[in-house]
Each structure stands twice: as C-alpha cells, then as structure tokens.
Amino acid sequence: MESCGMDIVKYLLFFFNLLFTVSGIGIIVAGGVVLADIDDYRTFMESRILAPPIVLIVVGTIVFLVAFLGCCGAIKENYTMLVAYAVLLLVIFIAEFAVGITAAVAKDDFSAVMKTSMNKSLSHYEKFTIERNAWDKLQTKFECCGVEHPQDWNGHLTSGKVPPTCCMSTAPEGARCSNSTYNSPGIYQRGCFDKLKNRVKDGALVLAGVGIGIAFVELAGVVLALLMASSIKNSEQK
Structure with a gap:
C-alpha cells in the first residue's frame, strides 16, 4: 500500500514537472514581451521598473533546470535530489512571489518619477540621440505629443516648433503639418504620459x-517532492 502511495506521488510529481516546464516557457515569454514593449522607453523609467521582467526571464530559464532535477529525482527515487529539488523550487517560489508583489506595487508607484523624467528629457531632445529616438518612437507609436499636451515642447527646441513626430499622419490635407508650432491644428493634442x-x-x-x-x-x-522524499527515507529505514 505504501509503495502504491509513493507511485501516485511520483506520477503527480511528473505531472507537476511538466507544468513547471510549461510555466518556465510562460515566464520567459511574459517577461520578454513586457520587456520588449517598454524597452524603447527606458529613457523615461527607473531601473526598478525594468527589473521585474528581467528577473522573470532569468527565473524562467532556471525553472527548466530545476524541472529536470525533479524528474531525475523522481525516476531514481533519490532522496537527496528530491530534497535539493524542493529547496530550489522553494527559492524560485519566493523569487517569483517577490517579483509579482514588486510589479503589483510598482504599477502605482512609478507615475510621478516617470512624469518628472519625461519633462526633464524634453530639453535633451536636440542634444542627445538617445533622447530624440525615445521621444520619436513614443510619439509615433502612441500618436501623442509632449508629456501632457503639445505645449510642453514650447521653449525646448531652438526652432520654436514641435518635433515632426507630433504631426498627424492621417490629418486632412489642409491640416497637415511638418515641424509645426505647438498650437498648429495638424498635431496630436494628447500628451504621451x-x-x-x-x-x-x-x-x-x-x-x-x-x-x-x-x-x-x-x-x-x-x-509533493517532500512527501516523496519522506516516503523514500522511511522505506530505507525499514
């Protein structure tokens, strides 16, 4: 009966390792998608906003190795490997839980800092290529202009105009602009923040x-790993 119970735990452990392998892929994909989505705008963000997706990508990679260790420990019914697997899985659990909490907290904590960073970078548009590329990508992708409105560009460009990426690509013929002033009718009126x-x-x-x-x-x-390890240790002692 005890052997039957350990077999059930073994098969359950195999099933969970399959889930861990799939979850590892999910973690890597989720982290990669979010990082790729916001990486172009890292100029306006603190490093702590970019840290969670990077940590999840690393954790997802480690999950593959840990899942392999769990499979080996279950197949060989090796007590040491199963305990090591459980400990590593617990460390990953803590790391993922911490990343999840950090991401949940950060979503309401970054706004003021990001707005300050965006306002500060307006004056760097003509000085630094990185700043210019970041603003051009942001305004083109989100069809916006300035931080909160086009007037934010007033006084930051030597030409006294807004960047060309503030211009509406689908504006009517008479309202189209090309490097126009901030109050021209052919520019996006919503800010990017x-x-x-x-x-x-x-x-x-x-x-x-x-x-x-x-x-x-x-x-x-x-x-499950600790249950199986405990069953193995009990059977060895008998």
Missing part, C-alpha cells in the same frame, strides 16, 4: 499575475 503610464501598468499587471500565479503552483510541487 497617460498612454505610456497605462502601458507600463498593463505590463506590471501581467507580471504580477504570472509571477504570483505560477509561484503557488510551484508550492504544490515542493509539497
């Missing part, structure tokens, strides 16, 4: 959901 803030918040929610959700699945794997 709200749009970028919402994009970063969406990414943070994805990371929080993936990190916390998968972390609790892995906690079940820790329990």
